[in-house]
Amino acid sequence: MPVKTNNDxxxxxxxxxxxxxxxxxxxxxxxxxxxxxxxxxxAPGLLGMPREDSAIGVAAGCAMAGRSPVVLMQNSGLGQSVNALASLIAPYRLPVLLIVGMRGTGPDATQENEVMGRLSETILEASGIPYRHLDPDDLTDQVTWSRDLVAGRRKPAALLVPPALFGWRP
Known part of the structure; x- marks a missing residue:
């Protein structure tokens, strides 16, 4: 099987x-x-937001209306959104999928991102939000896992994106 490229x-x-x-x-x-x-x-319904906690708020409204939204953010935004996750998404088990770019991990050794790189999983674990690290050989199965949790069981979940998956370099 050929190696997948970043664009693949x-x-x-x-x-x-x-x-x-x-x-x-x-x-x-x-x-x-x-x-x-x-x-x-x-894609229909792609909405850009200026702040991660605002994106979480919009997603919560979508979830309450019966949708299964996806929030895309950097892990620094995950840290910035702790209150929205801890007081809204997690306790009410709102079906939201977080796709989180993992700065401060892998090839990204920038000092300003290292702490969030270490804390991201801890934040999700403490919030009771299950997560998976995306693997290029298992992408479709990982989306199926998250869809089953979010759309099927109506619970939040997260997919963590390592910097190298799409070819990001510092």
Whole structure:
């Protein structure tokens, strides 16, 4: 089997997300997720937001209206959104999928991102939000896992995107 390119991974993930029952897509800028954003740019319901906690709020409203939204953000935004996650998404088990670009991990050794790189999983665990690290050889199955939790069981979940998945470099 040929090795997947960075563009292949973004395309496969985008297709799997669009074919799932998950929507709308709500996001904030993130360099790691830029290739995924390019793939989703023509997806119905893609909404850009200036702040991650605002994206969580919009997603919560969508979830309460019966949708299964996807929030795309950088892990620094995950940290910025702790209160929205801890007081709204987690306790009410709102069906929201978080797709989180993992700055401060892998090839990203920038000092300003290292702490959030270490804390992201802890935040999700403490919030009771199950997560998976995206693997290029398992993208479709990982979207199926998240769809089953979010759209099927109406619970939040997260997919963590390592910097190298889409070719991000510091």
């Amino acid at each position: 991974c973004a395309s496969i993930l985008s297709s799997a997300l669009r074919e799932s029952e998950l929507s709308p897509f709500i996001g904030t800028p993130c360099g790691i997720l830029a290739p995924l954003y390019r793939q989703l740019q023509n």
